[in-house]
Amino acid sequence: MNAMTALPRYEVYALRYATRDARRPSHFIGGDPHDAPMPMDYYLWLVRGNGRTVLVDTGFTAEVARQRGRTFLESPVALLQRFGVEAEAIDDIILSHLHYDHAGNLPAFPRAAFHVQDEEVSYATGRYMCHHRLRHGYEVDDVVELVRLVYKDRVRFYQGDAELMPGLTMHRIGGHTAGLQCVRVNTANGWLVLASDTAHFYENMESQRPFPTVFHMGDMLEGFNTLRELASSPRQIVPGHDPQVMHRYPPPSEAFRGAIVRLDQIVP
Ligand SMILES: [Zn+2]
Numbered sequence: 001m002n003a004m005t006a007l008p009r010y011e012v013y014a015l016r017y018a019t020r021d022a023r024r025p026s027h028f029i030g031g032d033p034h035d036a037p038m039p040m041d042y043y044l045w046l047v048r049g050n051g052r053t054v055l056v057d058t059g060f061t062a063e064v065a066r067q068r069g070r071t072f073l074e075s076p077v078a079l080l081q082r083f084g085v086e087a088e089a090i091d092d093i094i095l096s097h098l099h100y101d102h103a104g105n106l107p108a109f110p111r112a113a114f115h116v117q118d119e120e121v122s123y124a125t126g127r128y129m130c131h132h133r134l135r136h137g138y139e140v141d142d143v144v145e146l147v148r149l150v151y152k153d154r155v156r157f158y159q160g161d162a163e164l165m166p167g168l169t170m171h172r173i174g175g176h177t178a179g180l181q182c183v184r185v186n187t188a189n190g191w192l193v194l195a196s197d198t199a200h201f202y203e204n205m206e207s208q209r210p211f212p213t214v215f216h217m218g219d220m221l222e223g224f225n226t227l228r229e230l231a232s233s234p235r236q237i238v239p240g241h242d243p244q245v246m247h248r249y250p251p252p253s254e255a256f257r258g259a260i261v262r263l264d265q266i267v268p
């Protein structure tokens, strides 16, 4: 057995906790000629294996959903619990970035270490947040909560690519925000990539038309290439907000249809 085949393989799930109605022109830079419905789903991701339970992102709260007019389906913490995963059981939480829909609920996880890129924390606490256009994707309470966790030795910082554990790596992408990172996981089908907001929808990467929330356009476009380089096949890239994810992959059981799908057992 060589080193590659010896890598642990992980179970990976997408958990859908909120949604909103939207139309196509709001999801592409420059709009879209077809003014048709294109709803957006909100996810977090669960990775299990090698004796560890890892969360990628933490979703938002009911209160933030109300403030921002999102349809809250189920609290991320309650959804995890319904799936048999207590918040106390989470060892590690990778924060893809600190936008409100990815980095809320932090105090709900009492034991976890949080893994984030240096640049994301600098960005979310620095001069660019003087601009409403760049800060409106963040909730200041989430950012402050992360800073509190820094002072409690609960945050691990990274610059660029890093290995959390064998077969589970983080890759700085930037583009959408300064320190956005994606996550690559070894599965029974090879490398699966959780793109988070590197690609909100399959169509953003397939048509090379980014989502309109942009910090650095060049990094954003390069990010689509990085996703393809990291994944075993283009179909093993999981976008961050696409309702199609719930249709391309199977639920772990009927009870979770529409709420959770398992990503590691089939290639769609
Ligand atoms: Zn985002």
Ligand SMILES: [Zn+2]
Binding pocket: 099, 101, 102, 197, 240, 241
């Ligand atoms: Zn997002």
